[in-house]
Amino acid sequence: MSKKKGDKKAKSGKKKELEGLSATDLAPAITQAARSMRTALSRSLGESGLYAGQDGVILILAEEDGMTPGQLAIRLGVKAPTMTRTIGRMEAQGFLERRADGTDGRLTKVHLTEAGLQTVEQIGRSVSECGSIAAKGLSDKEIRTLLKLLKTIEQNLQSEHSDDRG
Amino acid sequence: MSKKKGDKKAKSGKKKELEGLSATDLAPAITQAARSMRTALSRSLGESGLYAGQDGVILILAEEDGMTPGQLAIRLGVKAPTMTRTIGRMEAQGFLERRADGTDGRLTKVHLTEAGLQTVEQIGRSVSECGSIAAKGLSDKEIRTLLKLLKTIEQNLQSEHSDDRG
DNA sequence: CGCGCGGAATTAAATTGTTTATTTAAAGTT
């Protein structure tokens, strides 16, 4: 088991051979960083009675109330079934409520309740604070670079999945 | 519209105020990127009969067999109960097995089975390939920068949690 | 020698997340 792996054959062929060099560490690195972030955020969010994953729903709804589960799922980058169940829990918790759309019977509109509205500020604070803690010691430029790189790899992974040729 | 911020006009004069500026987007960004990564890795890993989260266990065990659940948890950055459950599943799947430590009755040693050993190469390929896909279009330097930044924010979050003052 | 303390592993309970499959309603086709 050698730590250095230079013998990986590139299946794409004409690309740079250096490509897969450090990329091997990318998946573990981002996984662990995200785990730490999720845990930290979860702790902070706990004060509001929320779980990590629920914060985004409230934040988006605070900006635009009455979105459908599908729209929320797309905005948050999760799958529809995930959103359905999360909404169900949050509804039971009293943070939001579902209402049927009058014109289209297939649609469900999600609305923030009074209790949900009251959490918005605290959530914003938690997310912001969590980001600040994580970014401690990093310059503004570095943060922007990180944000840009994260978006890039996300798009790369998404487009790979959608298999959008032509 | 007036919400637009992030101008480069303000230099490092009062970095304190600028600090939380882009950091607010950090948690959502890394969350989504990690989610995409996890999904992609999960698909690739599926060919080996594994789930995302199990790969690291096998990879570490391939390097050093007979580690305890607690050691594995620390190495992978997860909590002990997570490791217990993952090990349980993987044992049921036949990838590894638990053995009691002869000298210390509290310890459990985890060992790779033959089936587990056979997945090592494929896992390495999956992780590497997944990283390459994610890093498509990024220079080697950018990848290293990303890795460094990820490690930094992870350490920031960890040290925040350990709360070791005094 | 007994008894409590601490560490390691596990169990319990709660939630997010994914994939696959099912229901229901709108839209399109013949």
Added chain:
DNA sequence: AACTTTAAATAAACAATTTAATTCCGCGCG
């Protein structure tokens, strides 16, 4: 108008994570 297709939401099954509580075992102390 009836049938088919599509789209949205949901249900079910699996897995990963976390925190809190429990069990088991070794070890020191009285």
